[in-house]
Amino acid sequence: MQRRRFLALVGGGVILAAGGAAGAFAFTRTPTQALLPWTETALYEEPRRRALSFAILAPNPHNRQPWLVDLSVPGEVLLLVDHDRLLPHTDPQNRQITIGLGCFLELMTMAANADGFRVELDLFPEGEDTAGLDGRPVARARFIEDATAKADPLFAHVLARRSLKEPYDLGQPVAQSALDTLAASIKHGSSAGQTNDPALVSALRDLTHRALDIEISTPRTYKESVDLFRLGKAEIEANPDGIDFGGPLFDTLVLAGQFTRPIALDTSSMVFTQGRDAVLANTDTAMAHVWLVTGGNSRSDQIAAGRDWVRVNLAATALGLGLHPLSQALQEFPEMAECYAEAHRRLAPKGGTVQMLARLGYAAPVGPSPRWPLKAKIIAEG
Numbered sequence: 001m002q003r004r005r006f007l008a009l010v011g012g013g014v015i016l017a018a019g020g021a022a023g024a025f026a027f028t029r030t031p032t033q034a035l036l037p038w039t040e041t042a043l044y045e046e047p048r049r050r051a052l053s054f055a056i057l058a059p060n061p062h063n064r065q066p067w068l069v070d071l072s073v074p075g076e077v078l079l080l081v082d083h084d085r086l087l088p089h090t091d092p093q094n095r096q097i098t099i100g101l102g103c104f105l106e107l108m109t110m111a112a113n114a115d116g117f118r119v120e121l122d123l124f125p126e127g128e129d130t131a132g133l134d135g136r137p138v139a140r141a142r143f144i145e146d147a148t149a150k151a152d153p154l155f156a157h158v159l160a161r162r163s164l165k166e167p168y169d170l171g172q173p174v175a176q177s178a179l180d181t182l183a184a185s186i187k188h189g190s191s192a193g194q195t196n197d198p199a200l201v202s203a204l205r206d207l208t209h210r211a212l213d214i215e216i217s218t219p220r221t222y223k224e225s226v227d228l229f230r231l232g233k234a235e236i237e238a239n240p241d242g243i244d245f246g247g248p249l250f251d252t253l254v255l256a257g258q259f260t261r262p263i264a265l266d267t268s269s270m271v272f273t274q275g276r277d278a279v280l281a282n283t284d285t286a287m288a289h290v291w292l293v294t295g296g297n298s299r300s301d302q303i304a305a306g307r308d309w310v311r312v313n314l315a316a317t318a319l320g321l322g323l324h325p326l327s328q329a330l331q332e333f334p335e336m337a338e339c340y341a342e343a344h345r346r347l348a349p350k351g352g353t354v355q356m357l358a359r360l361g362y363a364a365p366v367g368p369s370p371r372w373p374l375k376a377k378i379i380a381e382g
Contacts, residue, residue: 029251031233034240034370038159044374047117047143048077053374054158055108058310059325060100062087062228063369065241065377067104072380077141079105080379081133085241089224090215093332094133095302099355101138102306106188107158108141109307114151118144128299139303154185154314161313162368164322167285168361174288178319179360182290185315186308189294189301190355193347196288203346208359209283211329211339216276218335226264230370240370283326286359290323297353305355316360325358 037056044050048071060066066085070078081094081101091097109119119141126136174196183192195201215221228242232254236244245259253259263271292308294301316323329339347354 029233029246029248031236031240031244031246031370034236034244035368037371037373038368040373041111041159047112047115048075049374050115051108051111051117051119051143052077052377054111055104056371056374056377057158057161057368058100058103058107059161059163059313060103061091061096062225062243063241064097064100064228065372066097067101068377068379070380071378072382074382075143076382077108077139077143078137079139079141080135080137083133083135086133087224089221089333090328090331093131095297095332095355096327097133098138098299098302099306099309102303103310104306105139105141105303106307106310110152110155110158112143113149114155116145116147116149118146118149120144123300123303130298133299154311154318157314157317161310161317162322162366163313163324164363164366165282165324166322166363166366167282168287168322168359168363170285170287172287172362174321174360174362178321179288179290181319182312182315182321185311186292187311188304188307190292190305190308191294191352192290192292192308192312194288194290200346201286201289204289204357204359205284205286207329207339207342207346208286208326208357209280211331211336211343212280212283212326213276214335214339215328215331216279218333221333221335223265226261229261229264231259231261236370240372244370282324283359285361286326287361289357289359291347291357292355293348293352294355295352301353302355309356312358320362322361322363323358324360325356327357330354330357 041053044053052069056065064085064087066082068080068082070080079101081097086094086097105121112119122140124136124138125140176196179194179196183194186192225243230236230239230242230244232251233246236246250259259271263269266272290312292305294305313323329343343354343357
């Protein structure tokens, strides 16, 4: 919509013409500060900070960026979870947050390897709780200079990696060779399932559509998302996490008072109806699906799934293939139980835990998501 000559605003009849003052307005709507972490990795020379500058770009649920790091011990990174960034309603057991932390550790390790360092990881060195993440460390990472360490080929695609949440081209299929490449990218113990079979893709379109609708239709889980909306440039710059709505269209809606959290929560509003319809329609454009299964569901299993998941995402990036996580059917809150059971019957018939599920397809590239700067995530220096 931002590429159109005119932006028609829903409900209010306000028209913003591109060009002149409106063009200048559009030009200034990019949250430049919130996007700086994607361009600042080269600023860091100290090995741990340089590796962490890539790690903070990891995919994670609702873009909560739940990581904190303690650098007080030379040559080590102590990773902890920020408990203010959990998702108690959609992720009551913190499983998805843990997967995001696994993505973080994988990118950190890949970046260290590229700079000639081996990383020795000690996961949950003080123990773990399957009921929820507590104050104990998630991992202790030791950086060891190693002449045999080398860059993983997937590391070259970190800065271009995205979660592509747009509608996919229904006329462009996903080749089996691409699916095989994704499956071959994992190396931390997960098993990858994938399909472009029309019958199964149709069934998974239906499942992911229904599951997403349940999350939106359940008041507490939907409000959890709305509370994390970042509406317009000012909010995104102030809190570069959560679910960002930026650019000329959304900024104008916000300034006109037509897009607010109360309006988004009002299920009779046009903002809610159009937003819901658009999000659900995206699930119906899946051209293939990929998922990860682990034999168990320990915290270490979830970390391994996250490490493998970001590898799948990077492999998709290398292929020019869009990937959009749709893991609502895997969430553990009560209203999702039927979809959860169906997902496991379909995707893990021999047992195990389905940790991630995504649709695949092709669409125009999108920009990066906002990120907190590295300095905001370091709680102790060394």
